[in-house]
Amino acid sequence: MGLSERIERNVDLTYFEGEIPVEYVYTYGLGLERFFRALKDRGAFTASRCPECGFVYLPCRIFCERCFARMEDTFELPGTGRVYSFTVVHRGMDGSPKEEPAVVALIDLDGADTRLAHYLVNVDPGSVEIGMPVKPVLRPQGERRGHLEDIVGFAPA
Numbered sequence: 149m150g151l152s153e154r155i156e157r158n159v160d161l162t163y164f165e166g167e168i169p170v171e172y173v174y175t176y177g178l179g180l181e182r183f184f185r186a187l188k189d190r191g192a193f194t195a196s197r198c199p200e201c202g203f204v205y206l207p208c209r210i211f212c213e214r215c216f217a218r219m220e221d222t223f224e225l226p227g228t229g230r231v232y233s234f235t236v237v238h239r240g241m242d243g244s245p246k247e248e249p250a251v252v253a254l255i256d257l258d259g260a261d262t263r264l265a266h267y268l269v270n271v272d273p274g275s276v277e278i279g280m281p282v283k284p285v286l287r288p289q290g291e292r293r294g295h296l297e298d299i300v301g302f303a304p305a
């Protein structure tokens with residue numbers, strides 16, 4: 149099958165297994181740069197409030213995604229929140245069974261209008277409930293890299 153061949157039926161599709169080495173650099177942009185620098189340096193959770201519509205973003209942004217207003221100022225929130233939704237993960241990214249199930253939750257952050265998806269830690273998967281209060285667990289300061297993994301997860305508060 150050549151690249152210019154027109155496929156009429158999706159059952160005729162084929163695929164090739166292989167690997168494509170890809171190197172890239174991901175840049176946070178100005179808003180996320182502020183958030184991850186504060187997380188790394190001070191263990192702080194930096195938010196921003198839209199001056200037009202009042203929506204509070206955590207992580208902070210420099211433009212409101214709802215009304216496109218510019219947001220200059222940031223402030224800190226505790227990073228605590230409540231479980232909005234969760235799932236228990238039994239398989240790894242490669243499909244193999246995990247030794248211990250992991251809990252991934254969508255967390256309503258206190259003081260913010262946004263949610264953050266992250267692991268729940270130090271918790272029995274069977275005891276997780278919607279609305280359960282949680283607090284962030286961070287890597288020790290010297291081990292933080294300015295990355296989402298600086299947050300180990302969220303534990304019951």
Ligand SMILES: [Zn+2]
Nearest residue numbers: 198201212215
């Ligand atoms: Zn706005």
